[in-house]
Each structure stands twice: as C-alpha cells, then as structure tokens.
Amino acid sequence: MESHTIERPEAPADREREIEDLRAENVAARDENAGLREAARASKLEIDALKSAQRQIAFLNQNLETRNRDLERLNKELEAFSYAVSHDLRSPLRIIHGFSEALKQSAAPKLSTEESNWLKKISDAAARMDRLTEDLLRLSRITRSQLKREAVDLALVAREVVHELRQGEPQRNVVFAISECPEVHADPVLMRVALSNLLGNAWKYTARRPQAVISFGMEEREDQAVFCVRDNGAGFDMAYASKLFAPFQRLHSAREFPGSGVGLACVARVVHKHGGHVWADARTGEGAAFFFTVPDTPNQAEDTNP
Ligand SMILES: Nc1ncnc2c1ncn2[C@@H]1O[C@H](COP(=O)(O)OP(=O)(O)OP(=O)(O)O)[C@@H](O)[C@H]1O
Ligand SMILES: [Mg+2]
Numbered sequence: 001m002e003s004h005t006i007e008r009p010e011a012p013a014d015r016e017r018e019i020e021d022l023r024a025e026n027v028a029a030r031d032e033n034a035g036l037r038e039a040a041r042a043s044k045l046e047i048d049a050l051k052s053a054q055r056q057i058a059f060l061n062q063n064l065e066t067r068n069r070d071l072e073r074l075n076k077e078l079e080a081f082s083y084a085v086s087h088d089l090r091s092p093l094r095i096i097h098g099f100s101e102a103l104k105q106s107a108a109p110k111l112s113t114e115e116s117n118w119l120k121k122i123s124d125a126a127a128r129m130d131r132l133t134e135d136l137l138r139l140s141r142i143t144r145s146q147l148k149r150e151a152v153d154l155a156l157v158a159r160e161v162v163h164e165l166r167q168g169e170p171q172r173n174v175v176f177a178i179s180e181c182p183e184v185h186a187d188p189v190l191m192r193v194a195l196s197n198l199l200g201n202a203w204k205y206t207a208r209r210p211q212a213v214i215s216f217g218m219e220e221r222e223d224q225a226v227f228c229v230r231d232n233g234a235g236f237d238m239a240y241a242s243k244l245f246a247p248f249q250r251l252h253s254a255r256e257f258p259g260s261g262v263g264l265a266c267v268a269r270v271v272h273k274h275g276g277h278v279w280a281d282a283r284t285g286e287g288a289a290f291f292f293t294v295p296d297t298p299n300q301a302e303d304t305n306p
Contacts, residue, residue: 087137139247154181215228235286236251
C-alpha cells in the first residue's frame with residue numbers, strides 16, 4: 001500500500017500568536033528606541049550644561065586672576081606709600097622732638113609748670129610717633145624683602161634668640177625647653193625675625209610668673225610639620241584672637257606690658273611670605289601657644305601675601 005505525507009497547513013491560532021509576538025517585539029523595539037533617543041537628548045543637555053559651566057568657570061577664573069593682579073598691584077602701591085610716609089616722617093619728627101627737648105632745657109627756668117608740661121607733651125608725642133613710624137618701617141621691610149631660602153635649623157635660631165633675651169634681663173628666672181627639629185627650607189633672616197618676636201613675646205608675657213616656662217619645638221599634624229612656641233604667661237581671651245596678627249592691635253594695656261602691637265604682624269608676614277600659616281591658642285591667665293608652618297613646597301601665595 002502506498003504511503004502519503006500530508007502537508008498540513010499551519011493552524012490559524014499558531015499563526016496569529018506568531019504575528020502577535022512579532023507585533024509585541026516591534027512595540028518593545030520602538031519603546032527601546034524612543035528610550036535611547038530620550039537618553040541621548042538628556043545626555044546632550046547634560047553635556048551642554050557642563051560646557052556652559054566650564055565656560056563660566058573659565059570666565060570666573062579669568063576674573064579672579066585679574067582681581068588678584070589688581071589687588072597685588074594695590075598692595076604694592078600701599079606698601080610703597082606706607083614705606084615713603086613712615087620713612088619721610090621720621091626726620092621732621094626727630095626735629096620736633098630734638099628742639100622741644102632743647103627748649104625744655106634752655107628755657108626751663110623761665111617756664112611755668114603748665115608750659116613745661118606742654119613741652120613735655122610735645123616731645124612725648126613726637127617720640128611716640130617716631131616709634132610708630134619705626135614699627136611701620138619694620139613691617140614694610142619684611143614685605144619688601146626678597147625671600148632667600150636655604151636650610152635653616154630653627155632650634156638653633158631659637159637658642160640664639162634665647163641667649164639674647166637672657167643677656168637683656170639676666171635676673172629673670174625662666175626655664176627654656178628647646179627641642180631639636182628637622183631643618184626647614186626658609187629665609188634665615190626672616191625666620192629669625194619671626195622667632196625673635198614669638199620668643200620675645202613669650203619672655204615678655206611671662207614676666208609676672210615667678211617660674212616662667214617657655215618651650216619651642218615641632219610636632220607632626222596631618223603629615224605637616226607644625227612649629228610651636230608655648231609659654232605659661234599671662235595668656236589672653238581667644239575671643240579676641242582674630243585681632244592678634246593685625247598691626248597695632250594689642251590685647252594688653254601698655255601699663256601691664258609695654259609694646260606697640262607690631263611683633264605678631266611681622267610674624268604673620270614672614271610666615272605668609274613662606275606660604276605658611278600661623279595661629280594661636282591661649283587662655284587668660286594660663287599661657288599662650290603660637291603655631292606656624294613653613295611649607296617646603298611654596299604655594300602661589302608665596303611672596304605676594306602681605
Ligand atoms: N605670648 C603671649 N602671651 C600673651 N599675650 C600675647 C602673647 N603674644 C602676644 N600677645 C598679645 O598679642 C598682642 C599683639 O602682640 P604683638 O607681639 O604684635 O605686640 P606687642 O608684643 O604688644 O608689641 P611689640 O611686639 O610690637 O613690641 C600683644 O599686645 C598681647 O596682648
Ligand atoms: Mg610682641
């Protein structure tokens with residue numbers, strides 16, 4: 001008997017399912033396409049926003065550079081002005097002081113007490129102004145000096161300063177603790193100015209302590225060498241700490257402790273010139289500590305920071 005294979009047409013239900021599947025795939029592909037187009041549009045918007053932010057940053061940077069240059073120029077002008085004023089004021093001031101002293105001596109017998117007092121006030125005021133101009137010149141010289149870096153042993157400088165302080169007032173009972181520290185790459189003349197002022201302050205503001213203790217050393221903080229001058233003297237209220245490094249600002253009266261308030265301004269200028277930071281910590285009646293850094297790698301502020 002002959003056998004036949006009968007080709008059976010696909011069942012209409014299967015065909016319809018296949019068509020349905022194809023349609024669904026098509027819809028999914030269309031959705032995916034739309035999603036991709038949307039994502040591309042969003043990315044383009046983000047890129048545009050980024051580009052615009054970059055343009056704005058570049059513009060602001062340029063502005064900042066211009067303002068920095070202007071500030072630098074103004075600082076230099078101001079510095080030159082303050083130097084000229086303080087320098088040129090000195091000779092007329094000395095004349096006033098000198099002649100009022102001469103007059104006081106030669107005319108003393110003829111002057112009333114009141115007139116003598118007037119003359120004294122004139123010469124005292126002239127002498128005070130002379131000291132102020134000298135202080136301004138001190139500050140000015142630091143700003144104008146050119147930084148000459150070399151290896152400096154700050155502990156050695158501190159010992160030299162201490163020797164001078166002791167020679168000036170040998171009767172004082174002061175214990176100094178100076179620790180060895182690694183050398184810094186700095187200007188030796190300016191670092192001496194900074195340490196003279198910091199150790200000089202520690203010496204001055206411990207004058208009322210029967211047993212003064214002053215230390216100098218270095219500690220590591222967050223991988224940075226921090227130098228510190230510490231004393232157990234009069235201290236001060238930290239609420240006024242922001243004034244410390246501004247010229248002519250004092251936290252003690254001249255009656256308590258003499259001075260003009262320029263020492264720490266000099267310290268700040270020296271430290272800033274080296275690209276470092278300076279700050280203080282103290283308590284009234286419990287002593288003070290002054291910290292500073294001298295970075296080996298100078299930052300951009302070096303030699304432009306007043
Ligand atoms: N070690 C310290 N202990 C307590 N107070 C201090 C200390 N160092 C500074 N000060 C306070 O900070 C002020 C400013 O110090 P700075 O060295 O600039 O001036 P000064 O010592 O008063 O005068 P100058 O240093 O010009 O002779 C001081 O008047 C004092 O009030
Ligand atoms: Mg001082």
